Amino acid sequence: MSIEIKTSTLEPVRNTFANLQRRFGDKPATRYQEATYDIQPLVNFHYRPLWDQDRELTDASRTALQMNDWYAFKDPRQFYYGTYVQQRAKMQENAENNYGFFEKRDLTRLLPETVKGQLIRFLVPLRHVEHTANLNNMYCSSYGFGTALTQAFLYNGMDRLGVAQYLSRIGLLLDGNTGEALEEAKQLWMEAPYWQPLRKLCEEMLTTEDWFELFIAQDVVMDSLVYDLFFEQYDAALTEQGAQDIGMLTEFMRDWAKDTNRWVDAVLKIAVAESDANKTLITGWIESWRGQVAEALSAVSREMLGEEALNMALQNLDKRLAKAGIK
Amino acid sequence: MAAKKLNMKEKYRLLTRDLDWEFSYADRKKAFPFEEFEGIKITDWSKWEDPFRLTMDSYWKYQAEKEKKLYAIFDAFSQNNAHLNVSDPRYINAIKIFLTGITPLEYQAYQGFAHTGRQFGGVGARVACQMQSLDELRHVQTQVHAMSHYNKFFDGFKEWTHMQDRVWYLSVAKSFFNDARSGGPFEFLVAIGFSFEYVLTNLVFVPFMSGAAYNGDMATVTFGFSAQSDEARHMTLGLEVIKFLLEQHEDNVPIVQKWIDKWFWRGSRLLSVVAMMMDYMLPNKVMSWKEGWEVYFEEAGGALFKDLARYGIRMPKYAEQIRKEKEHISHQTWWTFYTYGQAAGFHTWIPTDEELDWLSEKYPNTFDKYYRPRWEYAKKLEAEGKRFYNGTLPQLCTTCQIPLLFTEMDDPTLTAHRCSHYKGDQYHFCSDGCKDVFEEEPEKYVQSWLPVHQIYQGNCGGPGLPEILQDYYRFEMGADNMDMKGSPDEARWKQWKGVA
Numbered sequence: 122m123s124i125e126i127k128t129s130t131l132e133p134v135r136n137t138f139a140n141l142q143r144r145f146g147d148k149p150a151t152r153y154q155e156a157t158y159d160i161q162p163l164v165n166f167h168y169r170p171l172w173d174q175d176r177e178l179t180d181a182s183r184t185a186l187q188m189n190d191w192y193a194f195k196d197p198r199q200f201y202y203g204t205y206v207q208q209r210a211k212m213q214e215n216a217e218n219n220y221g222f223f224e225k226r227d228l229t230r231l232l233p234e235t236v237k238g239q240l241i242r243f244l245v246p247l248r249h250v251e252h253t254a255n256l257n258n259m260y261c262s263s264y265g266f267g268t269a270l271t272q273a274f275l276y277n278g279m280d281r282l283g284v285a286q287y288l289s290r291i292g293l294l295l296d297g298n299t300g301e302a303l304e305e306a307k308q309l310w311m312e313a314p315y316w317q318p319l320r321k322l323c324e325e326m327l328t329t330e331d332w333f334e335l336f337i338a339q340d341v342v343m344d345s346l347v348y349d350l351f352f353e354q355y356d357a358a359l360t361e362q363g364a365q366d367i368g369m370l371t372e373f374m375r376d377w378a379k380d381t382n383r384w385v386d387a388v389l390k391i392a393v394a395e396s397d398a399n400k401t402l403i404t405g406w407i408e409s410w411r412g413q414v415a416e417a418l419s420a421v422s423r424e425m426l427g428e429e430a431l432n433m434a435l436q437n438l439d440k441r442l443a444k445a446g447i448k
Numbered sequence: 449m450a451a452k453k454l455n456m457k458e459k460y461r462l463l464t465r466d467l468d469w470e471f472s473y474a475d476r477k478k479a480f481p482f483e484e485f486e487g488i489k490i491t492d493w494s495k496w497e498d499p500f501r502l503t504m505d506s507y508w509k510y511q512a513e514k515e516k517k518l519y520a521i522f523d524a525f526s527q528n529n530a531h532l533n534v535s536d537p538r539y540i541n542a543i544k545i546f547l548t549g550i551t552p553l554e555y556q557a558y559q560g561f562a563h564t565g566r567q568f569g570g571v572g573a574r575v576a577c578q579m580q581s582l583d584e585l586r587h588v589q590t591q592v593h594a595m596s597h598y599n600k601f602f603d604g605f606k607e608w609t610h611m612q613d614r615v616w617y618l619s620v621a622k623s624f625f626n627d628a629r630s631g632g633p634f635e636f637l638v639a640i641g642f643s644f645e646y647v648l649t650n651l652v653f654v655p656f657m658s659g660a661a662y663n664g665d666m667a668t669v670t671f672g673f674s675a676q677s678d679e680a681r682h683m684t685l686g687l688e689v690i691k692f693l694l695e696q697h698e699d700n701v702p703i704v705q706k707w708i709d710k711w712f713w714r715g716s717r718l719l720s721v722v723a724m725m726m727d728y729m730l731p732n733k734v735m736s737w738k739e740g741w742e743v744y745f746e747e748a749g750g751a752l753f754k755d756l757a758r759y760g761i762r763m764p765k766y767a768e769q770i771r772k773e774k775e776h777i778s779h780q781t782w783w784t785f786y787t788y789g790q791a792a793g794f795h796t797w798i799p800t801d802e803e804l805d806w807l808s809e810k811y812p813n814t815f816d817k818y819y820r821p822r823w824e825y826a827k828k829l830e831a832e833g834k835r836f837y838n839g840t841l842p843q844l845c846t847t848c849q850i851p852l853l854f855t856e857m858d859d860p861t862l863t864a865h866r867c868s869h870y871k872g873d874q875y876h877f878c879s880d881g882c883k884d885v886f887e888e889e890p891e892k893y894v895q896s897w898l899p900v901h902q903i904y905q906g907n908c909g910g911p912g913l914p915e916i917l918q919d920y921y922r923f924e925m926g927a928d929n930m931d932m933k934g935s936p937d938e939a940r941w942k943q944w945k946g947v948a
Contacts, residue, residue, distance in 0.1 A: 130529075139610070159610075178630060202589050202590070203515040203589070209508040260566050262562045271562075276582075280504075285463075286463045307469065325473065
């Protein structure tokens, strides 16, 4: 038997805000819709920014990409702030358990010395790459257009700070909290020849002006290749060497990439499907950045995983691109 | 080997502060191009003291807990039709102003802090701005969700996304934040992080949230409690920015002082709408605007500026003028909205007799002398069936965009009006403060999108005011605007409560 609590019902005057009625009809809106659509100011800005006097404060012309409606970029995860932090809180709880277990059992002790050295050479310096990703996504959030996209960029930017901090914690686990592993890793990032092409590219990305191009460079091309190499292929290589416990410390990154790629792929697909002009533009950007990123990753991936790794990562990238309509 | 214990500061430094590096390949100034044009000198970003040391994992954890509790209350609120528990339907009009006027500011704060969170060269300052940016987005979205239920039962909320870019009095708030965001990153931080968040935020936050608490609005007050710890973080960032800029280089002192002068004045003008809300729109009063100003600015702000004196910073330039204004601005502002009630996206009304007495008691120096007679007159007209609406469009101040409604403070019967000439055109101002702000940066303020000018130029439809209100502002005439008496809001409330 089910018990039904009697409540008094009042007929509402309207179901939702007028902008959502116009978009979706007069029916109750989801919290994602209420928190996303049309909330960015669109017209009648008062002053041109001193830092970009040719444009309005919020201006769709900061990218060459053109959209009829910038709110077409619906996030398949439907992240607004509340759903975003709750989803990440679940992931961090899991990560916290993993890091806690690793620390409590002192699993660093079981790592072969050669692996410890490798982690400092390959995994820990990646935190600087993640820091670049943090800045690039903040860039897209602040110069991008339409809350549907800009909020997702902000979440991505903050995620990358989180990943950089997790990678730093791996360093601290290795050096017993002295910070020596982090220093050593930074020195390698600054000086080791196999990191320099990637560092050069990171610095150059930070001067890229078109924000959608930067999204292509960072979130599509760079992340696809980096996460494949460092968190999939390298994880498998560590397992081969008896260092599978590191997988606990990078589980967050794999889960994160899986979650985020759903959104990245959706954005790409929507932008490409919008018009032939967009498709041409994006194809050009992909071509240019695919080449540059591959070149920048070539030395470090060879050093870390051998000759074939990068090709495999590139093949996976191409598969994703094909699904979005780019061959 | 036992791992070394790290304190919070060391841990935060290792996890965060060391992520950036010296560039070798690209020009770092091209990656962070906006650090120099304002004249601010930063000699050493490493001297930045992190105002709070929150790593992302802790941030997600704490904020998710807060969100979970907040949304549980929102759900319970709407499930139980808790809008019926507010003190009086007039109260709802205060939160109509909140959604249409304040929530868009939170959005601009998100955008502004995202900008500085990308552009500052120091990683510590950047990350603090990024977190504030995310918090501000939280505030936008939780406010929309808090108001969502009210929108289902009351008028005046539904077109907030459209109104924010068009309606004359909302232009006051929008231009304030546009002004801050169109400046460089350091001015933005002094304007918003320090002047607004650190010093004036209590005068927005406390009145609205306490107003909600006093008037049975559980949704809004729960948002307020939930946002409090975010606000505390924002305030420490605002203070750190000031100290950092002043300690970095002595040449920064006059620049920062100029911004403090400007932004206190701009802020106090923006707050006139809060003043009117506190004194006139809350059926259950929290405190008078004058009392609020005395507690939160004169006492708290006074102590702060004493503390900043050692850096060579003095009280904001117009503090004395603002001290006089606290006796007047709420009355002058509500009177203006009352007389332009057809052009307001919320309802207006004449205070009840008890409320008039409360105002007399709270404003013994001014209310009976200058303002009560106006309301007695309005009551008389209303009783005769001649509720008065002013149909002419007012002259707006070029800087703050408020109509010229304030008087000379030494003669409250005389409207204040200042002029300035720039490149052959004449510009009008409500005060010396606004005139001075204009004259510092005329190239900026001649661009102002002034709603009345725009109407006269035919950019807002028309030809008459009714068409502009209906078509350009998307007001539903008589439902979103005009007097509380006879409004659908009032009729529905009576129906729900079963009173005639």
